[in-house]
Amino acid sequence: MLNPEDQFHVGIVVEDFEGTLEQLSSLFGYDWCDETGGPVALELPTGAAVLDMRCTFSRTSPRLEVVRRIPGTLWEPVPGSTLHHVGYWSDDVAGDTLKLEDHGYVIEATRPGADGGLFFAFLRSARGPRVELVTRGVQPHLEQYWAQPSATPATDTGRNSS
Template sequence: MKSSDQFHVGIVVDDVAAAAAELSAVFGYQWCEEFGGPAQVTLPGGDAVLDLRATYSMSVPRVELVQRVPGTLWEPAADSGVHHLGYWSDDVAADSAELSRRGHRMEALGKRPDGTPYWAFHRSGTGPRIELVSRALQPLLEQYWETGRRPS
């Protein structure tokens, strides 16, 4: 893991459309279509299906707006608004284990149908929440950022 793998800042909001409109009006951001839906997620208390929805800015620096999911880690961050820093990972399982070894507790893990982790959220007591995202998703996300449309 290296600092140059950081590619977005995530903000959890109550209303994605309203937050996107405000950031567009103030800073000129352009936004991709919203994506997401029911997702199988492993949480500390076990597996769950959550409705995870978000959008990314087409503009850089890249911002991700995530729809609030009450009662989960996807709640708006108090005062600052910043929820997480997103990093590319060549091996989500190994990088996740390394973060855990360093005291960053795992809060959520997304797995492909074959069980392979492709994203993870970790939190330490002293720093920001970290999202690891499989670099295998990079070509799809780059297409999404370029066109603003969800890959088909």
């Protein structure tokens, strides 16, 4: 099953992306990577979809992922909370997905990887937090992304809003 040391971020989905980054920086000292994302091909319970997924990660640990809201999808802020998911590295996203399903989790979205396996999977449970499983193969790339200096000054609240 999943291990605590494989948990690498907490994802929040927000309505006010720039305002949230500014607040988390000013109140809690977070420093942010540049915004990343774009069209992503996904499998949803309703079928294939392409969604414009945009987010940023904190350089600061514990790592936060702030995700722009996507209306009408599972990427909407939860009423009363912006907590969206807990992200885990996985050496076998498909296998770990099956294990979570065996424990009552339901698949909400998956993204196929270039190797034919799963790149990531989002699952939810009535008794626990939503979980994102991410292939460990992307870990070196994300670590490089987290280490890059921001192209946008930390005091600028209009981070990559173009």
